[in-house]
Amino acid sequence: MNTSNDARGFRPNRREFVETAVAGAVAGALPSDAQSPAAPASTECTLRVNGETHRLDLDPRVSLLDLLREHLQLTGTKKGCDHGQCGACTVLVNGRRINSCLTFAVMHDGDEITTIEGLARGAELHPLQAAFIEHDGLQCGYCTPGQICSAVALLSELKAGAPSFVTPNIADLKPLELTEDEIRERMSGNICRCGAYVGIVAAIRSVAEGQKA
Amino acid sequence: MTPFTYSCPKTIEEAIVAAESGPDVRFIGGGTNLIDLMKMGVEHPRRIIDLNKLPLKMIEEHNGGLRIGALVSNTDAANHPLVRSRYPVLSQAILAGATQQLRNKATMGGNLLQRTRCYYFYDPSFEECNKRRPGSGCAAIKGYNRIHAILGASDQCIAVQPSDMCVALLALDAVVQVDGPPRSIPMRDFHRLPGSTPQIDTNLQPGQLITAIDLPPIPYGRRSVYIKVRDRNSFAFALVSVATVLDTRPDGVIRKAHIALGGVAMKPWRATKAEQLLAGKKPDENTLRAAAGAELQPAKGYRDNAFKIELAKRCIIRSVQSALRAG
Numbered sequence: 047m048n049t050s051n052d053a054r055g056f057r058p059n060r061r062e063f064v065e066t067a068v069a070g071a072v073a074g075a076l077p078s079d080a081q082s083p084a085a086p087a088s089t090e091c092t093l094r095v096n097g098e099t100h101r102l103d104l105d106p107r108v109s110l111l112d113l114l115r116e117h118l119q120l121t122g123t124k125k126g127c128d129h130g131q132c133g134a135c136t137v138l139v140n141g142r143r144i145n146s147c148l149t150f151a152v153m154h155d156g157d158e159i160t161t162i163e164g165l166a167r168g169a170e171l172h173p174l175q176a177a178f179i180e181h182d183g184l185q186c187g188y189c190t191p192g193q194i195c196s197a198v199a200l201l202s203e204l205k206a207g208a209p210s211f212v213t214p215n216i217a218d219l220k221p222l223e224l225t226e227d228e229i230r231e232r233m234s235g236n237i238c239r240c241g242a243y244v245g246i247v248a249a250i251r252s253v254a255e256g257q258k259a
Numbered sequence: 260m261t262p263f264t265y266s267c268p269k270t271i272e273e274a275i276v277a278a279e280s281g282p283d284v285r286f287i288g289g290g291t292n293l294i295d296l297m298k299m300g301v302e303h304p305r306r307i308i309d310l311n312k313l314p315l316k317m318i319e320e321h322n323g324g325l326r327i328g329a330l331v332s333n334t335d336a337a338n339h340p341l342v343r344s345r346y347p348v349l350s351q352a353i354l355a356g357a358t359q360q361l362r363n364k365a366t367m368g369g370n371l372l373q374r375t376r377c378y379y380f381y382d383p384s385f386e387e388c389n390k391r392r393p394g395s396g397c398a399a400i401k402g403y404n405r406i407h408a409i410l411g412a413s414d415q416c417i418a419v420q421p422s423d424m425c426v427a428l429l430a431l432d433a434v435v436q437v438d439g440p441p442r443s444i445p446m447r448d449f450h451r452l453p454g455s456t457p458q459i460d461t462n463l464q465p466g467q468l469i470t471a472i473d474l475p476p477i478p479y480g481r482r483s484v485y486i487k488v489r490d491r492n493s494f495a496f497a498l499v500s501v502a503t504v505l506d507t508r509p510d511g512v513i514r515k516a517h518i519a520l521g522g523v524a525m526k527p528w529r530a531t532k533a534e535q536l537l538a539g540k541k542p543d544e545n546t547l548r549a550a551a552g553a554e555l556q557p558a559k560g561y562r563d564n565a566f567k568i569e570l571a572k573r574c575i576i577r578s579v580q581s582a583l584r585a586g
C-alpha cells in the first residue's frame with residue numbers, strides 16, 4: 047500500500063490506522079447536540095467508566111454517548127446515526143451491550159460502563175481486538191469500536207446460552223450451536239458501511255471457537 | 260431537545276404521584292422509543308420519571324401462568340426458561356424485533372406503548388399528521404404508504420402498530436396489569452384503532468403505570484410459532500407477521516387456533532374469522548386458504564401497500580402449517 051504523503055499532508059498507513067481504530071483512539075468530529083441555552087436543573091450521578099469513578103452533575107438531556115465523547119473525552123465510541131439504527135455507539139453497561147445514543151447518562155447512576163478504551167490490558171489487546179486485525183474485520187474503522195464491544199457481549203451471551211431468532215427449537219433449551227447464521231443474526235445491530243462483514247464474522251468465530259476449546 | 264427534569268422514584272406509589280403533575284410528564288423504561296422521539300422533536304416532556312428502580316423486574320408463576328414485570332427487559336423475558344418452554348412464540352416474537360442492543364434496554368411496558376413508525380408521524384417537518392397534530396390531515400393516505408395498514412384503518416390515519424412482542428401477547432390472550440388506579444386490560448382491548456381519534460394509541464389513561472403482563476396457562480403453548488416477513492432478514496420492522504398457537508387433537512384436527520397478525524393495523528390483529536373457520540377442521544391447503552381469505556376479506560390496500568393483502572393470507576397459511584410441526 048502506498049503510504050507517501052499526499053497533497054493534503056500526512057496520511058497514516060493502513061496498518062497504523064487499523065490499529066488505532068481497533069484500540070479506539072481515533073477522535074470523531076461530530077458535535078454534541080445536547081447543549082442548549084435554557085439548560086434545566088442538573089442531576090447528580092456517579093458512573094464507573096472503564097474502572098474509573100466519575101462524579102457528575104449533568105443536564106439530564108446528555109446521552110450516555112455524548113457523556114463519553116464530549117465530557118469524558120472517550121472518543122473511541124462513535125456516533126453514527128444517533129437513533130439506535132447503526133450500533134456504532136455500542137458500549138457495555140454492567141456487561142450488557144446497549145446503544146449509548148438512546149439512553150440518558152443520568153439513568154446510569156451506579157452503573158459500570160465499559161467502552162472500547164477499556165478492553166485492552168495495557169499494551170495487550172483484547173482477543174477480539176487482535177482477531178479483528180488478524181481477519182481484516184474492518185476497512186475505515188468507524189463501526190469497529192461498536193462491532194468489538196458488541197462481539198464481546200455476544201461471547202458472554204453465548205456462554206449463558208441465550209437464544210436468538212435463528213436458534214432452532216427455542217423451547218427445548220438445548221445448548222447452542224454456533225453457526226454463521228447465529229453470528230450474523232446476533233451482530234445485526236452493528237452496520238458496517240464498508241461491508242467488512244466477512245472479516246467480522248471470521249474474527250468473532252475464531253475467538254468463540256478458541257474459547258470453547 | 261426540550262429541557263426536562265429527571266426523577267427516579269423507588270416505589271410505585273411515588274411514581275404514580277409524580278405522574279399526576281401534568282400532561283408533560285412521561286415515564287421512561289428503556290428509553291429506546293421515547294428518547295428517539297424526543298430527538299426527532301415529536302415528544303417534548305418537561306418531566307421524566309425513570310421507572311428502572313421500581314420493583315417490577317419479576318418473572319414468576321401466577322395463577323398457573325406467568326407474570327412478567329413491566330420493567331423486565333425484552334431480552335430477559337425472551338431468554339427466560341419458563342417463557343421459552345411454555346410460550347416459545349413470545350420468545351420468538353421478541354427476538355424477531357430490533358437488535359440485541361435495543362432488546363437489552365427495551366422493557367415490556369415500553370414495548371407495549373411503542374409508537375408507530377409511520378414516516379410522516381416520525382418527522383415533524385411534515386405538517387400533516389393527525390396522530391401527531393390532531394386535525395392536520397394524513398400525509399400517508401395520499402403519500403408513500405408501503406408500510407401502512409390494510410385492516411381497521413380510517414380516513415384519519417392508516418398507521419400500524421409496529422411491535423412484534425404485542426402480536427404474540429395477543430395470540431396468547433395476555434392481560435396487561437395497570438396501576439393508578441389498579442386495572443386489568445386484556446391485550447385485545449389494549450390498543451385502539453384510529454377511528455376519529457388517531458392521536459390516542461391505547462386505552463391506558465394518561466398517568467397510568469403498567470406494572471406487569473400476565474400470561475394465562477396454555478397447556479398447548481409449545482405448539483406455537485412466530486413468523487415475520489420484512490425487507491431484510493434481520494433488524495427491520497415487519498411488513499406482515501403472524502403469531503399462531505394451536506390446540507390440536509392426535510388425529511391432526513384443530514380444536515382451537517389462536518392467530519394474530521402484525522404489521523396490518525394500528526393494533527395487533529386477532530384473526531377471529533380464520534380461527535372460527537379452522538376450529539374442528541383438519542387444516543388442508545383449501546381449508547387454510549379459505550380461512551385466510553375470509554380474514555382478509557375486509558382488507559383495503561392503498562397505493563403502495565396492496566401487496567400486503569396477499570402476503571398476509573400466505574403468512575397465515577404458512578404459520579399454521581409450521582405451528583402444526585412445532586411443539
Ligand SMILES: Cc1cc2nc3c(=O)[nH]c(=O)nc-3n(C[C@H](O)[C@H](O)[C@H](O)COP(=O)(O)OP(=O)(O)OC[C@H]3O[C@@H](n4cnc5c(N)ncnc54)[C@H](O)[C@@H]3O)c2cc1C
Nearest residue numbers: 130288289290291292293356357366368369370422423469
Ligand atoms: C432502530 C430500531 C429498530 C427497532 N426495531 C423493532 C422491531 O423490529 N420490532 C419491534 O417490535 N420493535 C422494534 N423497535 C422498537 C423497540 O422494540 C421499542 O423501542 C422498545 O420496545 C420500547 O421499549 P422501552 O422500554 O425502550 O420504551 P420507552 O422508550 O422507555 O417508552 C416508550 C413509551 O412507553 C411509556 N412507558 C414505558 N414504560 C411504561 C410503564 N411501565 N407504564 C406506563 N408507560 C410506560 C413511556 O412513557 C413512553 O411513552 C426498534 C427500535 C429501534 C430504535
Ligand code: SF4
Nearest residue numbers: 377388389397416417
Ligand atoms: S398514517 Fe397516521 S401517523 Fe401516519 S401521517 Fe397519517 S395520521 Fe399521521
Ligand code: FES
Nearest residue numbers: 126127128133147
Ligand atoms: S449512534 Fe447509536 S446506534 Fe447509531
Ligand code: FES
Nearest residue numbers: 185187238239240
Ligand atoms: S469498517 Fe467502515 S463502517 Fe465498518
